[in-house]
Amino acid sequence: MNNFTFYNPVKILFGKGQISKLSKEIPAEARVMVTYGGGSIKKNGVYDQVMEALKEHTVLEFSNIEPNPHYETLMQAVEIARRQNIDFLLAVGGGSIVDGTKFIAAAIPFEGGDPWDILSKRAPVETAVPFGAVLTLPATGSEMNAGAVITRVETKEKLSFGSPHTFPKFSVLDPETTFSLPLRQISNGIVDAFTHVLEQYLTYPVNAPLQDRMAESILLTLKEEGPKAMQNPGDYDTMANFMWSATMALNGVIRVGVPTDWATHYIAHELTALHGIDHARTLAVVLPALLRYKSETKKEKLLQYGKRIWGVDAGTEDECIEATIQATIAFFESLDINTRLSDYQVGEDTIRRIVQRFQERGVKDLGERADIQVEDVQQILTMSL
Amino acid sequence: MNNFTFYNPVKILFGKGQISKLSKEIPAEARVMVTYGGGSIKKNGVYDQVMEALKEHTVLEFSNIEPNPHYETLMQAVEIARRQNIDFLLAVGGGSIVDGTKFIAAAIPFEGGDPWDILSKRAPVETAVPFGAVLTLPATGSEMNAGAVITRVETKEKLSFGSPHTFPKFSVLDPETTFSLPLRQISNGIVDAFTHVLEQYLTYPVNAPLQDRMAESILLTLKEEGPKAMQNPGDYDTMANFMWSATMALNGVIRVGVPTDWATHYIAHELTALHGIDHARTLAVVLPALLRYKSETKKEKLLQYGKRIWGVDAGTEDECIEATIQATIAFFESLDINTRLSDYQVGEDTIRRIVQRFQERGVKDLGERADIQVEDVQQILTMSL
Numbered sequence: 017m018n019n020f021t022f023y024n025p026v027k028i029l030f031g032k033g034q035i036s037k038l039s040k041e042i043p044a045e046a047r048v049m050v051t052y053g054g055g056s057i058k059k060n061g062v063y064d065q066v067m068e069a070l071k072e073h074t075v076l077e078f079s080n081i082e083p084n085p086h087y088e089t090l091m092q093a094v095e096i097a098r099r100q101n102i103d104f105l106l107a108v109g110g111g112s113i114v115d116g117t118k119f120i121a122a123a124i125p126f127e128g129g130d131p132w133d134i135l136s137k138r139a140p141v142e143t144a145v146p147f148g149a150v151l152t153l154p155a156t157g158s159e160m161n162a163g164a165v166i167t168r169v170e171t172k173e174k175l176s177f178g179s180p181h182t183f184p185k186f187s188v189l190d191p192e193t194t195f196s197l198p199l200r201q202i203s204n205g206i207v208d209a210f211t212h213v214l215e216q217y218l219t220y221p222v223n224a225p226l227q228d229r230m231a232e233s234i235l236l237t238l239k240e241e242g243p244k245a246m247q248n249p250g251d252y253d254t255m256a257n258f259m260w261s262a263t264m265a266l267n268g269v270i271r272v273g274v275p276t277d278w279a280t281h282y283i284a285h286e287l288t289a290l291h292g293i294d295h296a297r298t299l300a301v302v303l304p305a306l307l308r309y310k311s312e313t314k315k316e317k318l319l320q321y322g323k324r325i326w327g328v329d330a331g332t333e334d335e336c337i338e339a340t341i342q343a344t345i346a347f348f349e350s351l352d353i354n355t356r357l358s359d360y361q362v363g364e365d366t367i368r369r370i371v372q373r374f375q376e377r378g379v380k381d382l383g384e385r386a387d388i389q390v391e392d393v394q395q396i397l398t399m400s401l
Numbered sequence: 402m403n404n405f406t407f408y409n410p411v412k413i414l415f416g417k418g419q420i421s422k423l424s425k426e427i428p429a430e431a432r433v434m435v436t437y438g439g440g441s442i443k444k445n446g447v448y449d450q451v452m453e454a455l456k457e458h459t460v461l462e463f464s465n466i467e468p469n470p471h472y473e474t475l476m477q478a479v480e481i482a483r484r485q486n487i488d489f490l491l492a493v494g495g496g497s498i499v500d501g502t503k504f505i506a507a508a509i510p511f512e513g514g515d516p517w518d519i520l521s522k523r524a525p526v527e528t529a530v531p532f533g534a535v536l537t538l539p540a541t542g543s544e545m546n547a548g549a550v551i552t553r554v555e556t557k558e559k560l561s562f563g564s565p566h567t568f569p570k571f572s573v574l575d576p577e578t579t580f581s582l583p584l585r586q587i588s589n590g591i592v593d594a595f596t597h598v599l600e601q602y603l604t605y606p607v608n609a610p611l612q613d614r615m616a617e618s619i620l621l622t623l624k625e626e627g628p629k630a631m632q633n634p635g636d637y638d639t640m641a642n643f644m645w646s647a648t649m650a651l652n653g654v655i656r657v658g659v660p661t662d663w664a665t666h667y668i669a670h671e672l673t674a675l676h677g678i679d680h681a682r683t684l685a686v687v688l689p690a691l692l693r694y695k696s697e698t699k700k701e702k703l704l705q706y707g708k709r710i711w712g713v714d715a716g717t718e719d720e721c722i723e724a725t726i727q728a729t730i731a732f733f734e735s736l737d738i739n740t741r742l743s744d745y746q747v748g749e750d751t752i753r754r755i756v757q758r759f760q761e762r763g764v765k766d767l768g769e770r771a772d773i774q775v776e777d778v779q780q781i782l783t784m785s786l
């Protein structure tokens with residue numbers, strides 16, 4: 017096992033009716049900005065529940081935060097929050113809203129120049145406005161970690177940041193808020209969470225059997241509950257199990273002491289930035305190609321993954337690995353998620369653009385062995401055509 | 402899945418060499434009291450590492466805290482700490498030292514009367530002196546939770562308390578500090594951690610497959626690594642896996658949203674209080690009898706446990722359950738832990754005393770279904786003779 021530091025102070029309030037406890041988690045005298053997206057929370061009753069819970073608080077609203085939240089939009093929120101002396105933020109929505117709110121929280125008190133530097137230059141975040149979240153979409157895990165991904169429309173860039181100051185103070189996870197989700201968002205969430213686990217698991221063994229089994233616990237649960245969620249998104253227990261799996265997938269518990277490989281996310285972000293393809297779908301395209309391309313260096317873990325999750329244990333090692341990758345693809349496709357670039361009308365032009373961007377940005381040494389260079393990215397994307 | 406709140410802000414620094422990072426975790430101007438036990442940390446080099454790390458800090462020492470830490474001893478530390486204006490505590494040792502330090506931390510600023518009330522009357526702990534821990538013995542999980550168990554010698558009572566204010570600020574877990582542990586303490590630690598998991602797992606199903614699998618992950622890892630630790634306590638990876646398993650067993654992750662049954666600990670504490678038997682050994686005595694006595698109401702989970710952990714799946718349900726309990730007993734015995742009261746020269750006299758104590762204390766409604774009354778405790782103990 018590798019050395020590690022683990023720290024996660026996010027308080028989770030999980031279950032039906034928990035939104036009503038919001039008021040106790042936010043200081044009574046706080047000036048709260050409630051951030052949300054396109055208004056689905058007004059249709060499914062979540063908005064009303066939140067406002068009812070905050071009726072004794074001073075509340076201002078900022079809506080219309082997009083999926084893959086835009087820097088340009090978020091900076092409007094920052095300006096309003098500064099002007100209105102907002103001192104608590106409450107994100108209500110999915111991972112994009114939570115991510116966007118993390119950026120707003122960090123940008124409001126940012127004194128190191130242009131807040132864009134937080135993303136483009138990894139300028140250190142020394143403080144942030146405290147915030148909480150009411151999660152309505154299981155997927156990104158943002159509700160229980162300190163990271164965020166932000167898109168700049170102007171330059172079609174999608175960049176990430178994180179800081180010990182950008183953990184939510186609390187997150188409310190009420191599975192009932194997910195009952196009205198479109199199937200497309202449920203399938204995206206399953207694939208996003210599943211991929212998060214694989215990126216912390218499909219590397220190389222370091223004799224960390226507990227972490228391996230905990231990662232496998234989430235994979236098995238998503239494999240079991242994911243299809244059920246697609247068939248019956250109104251079943252409380254199914255959505256609760258899916259929701260908690262997605263949170264556990266990226267709250268740090270399974271990554272302690274093991275190598276991680278975020279290359280899939282890093283490459284896939286470009287497909288969203290350039291073409292607006294749903295985040296999870298870009299993962300479903302990049303991951304299988306990356307696993308095939310790196311099957312030699314990921315061999316032991318791929319074999320373990322295949323055996324323990326998909327019951328693959330017949331044939332040569334190469335055959336087992338191919339069967340395992342096929343099983344992963346079949347799982348994604350069974351959720352109506354296409355797994356090839358061509359399914360999204362993306363071709364070699366885009367690969368050339370991504371390669372050029374990575375060259376300009378000086379991207380190198382991706383993957384758990386720091387052995388994925390720009391030319392490897394080109395090969396991986398070509399394999400995914 | 403049941404509703405739940407999860408909160409655990411303990412920072413974990415895990416791995417070899419991490420003690421040297423202590424100084425960054427404790428405010429530079431703090432007046433630190435280092436608490437420890439009988440001096441084993443002076444023999445294995447841990448004391449020297451800690452003092453080297455704290456050489457720029459103002460440090461006072463308080464030693465000779467016993468296993469099953471004594472209220473009487475801890476109150477001496479409280480008095481000294483108050484007199485010396487101590488504002489940070491550092492526990493160096495096993496669970497007893499960490500538990501004792503939690504009590505010292507809560508008692509120093511306690512203004513509600515006699516600090517004994519924290520234990521005997523569950524008087525609320527409104528604040529506590531901040532503290533950290535350097536763990537040298539994987540077992541209790543105290544390094545990553547807010548609970549503690551304290552013994553009063555005068556009255557032979559062993560009582561627990563917990564508060565959101567008694568989480569360690571940080572805990573350092575360096576597996577190398579465990580290399581010199583006596584085998585008796587290693588086996589105790591394995592059984593303690595294993596029992597912690599079973600008490601959060603062997604209840605009744607609430608459709609929480611992720612929590613079930615995470616609990617099973619720890620059980621399987623302890624089953625695998627435990628015997629290796631007994632054979633080769635100098636193997637880094639083995640001790641690291643054991644150490645992290647013991648922490649994960651009681652940091653709250655596996656208990657979210659599921660029923661728990663702490664009756665084994667509650668009953669077993671009396672055997673330590675009255676006879677000084679090692680804590681883990683009292684668990685190994687009470688647990689099998691309790692599982693047999695409640696096998697009807699714990700049936701589904703006992704069958705799942707037997708199948709997934711011990712590979713038991715032949716025979717009638719009753720046969721499977723008995724084989725599962727036998728496998729658990731055999732595991733404990735394989736670690737040189739006896740599982741019957743008579744092995745510890747304890748007989749019916751003690752059962753009568755415990756029953757009388759529980760009657761006087763008004764103990765009732767133990768277990769996940771609140772259906773274990775004093776007469777059931779008597780039966781369980783009689784079955785363990």
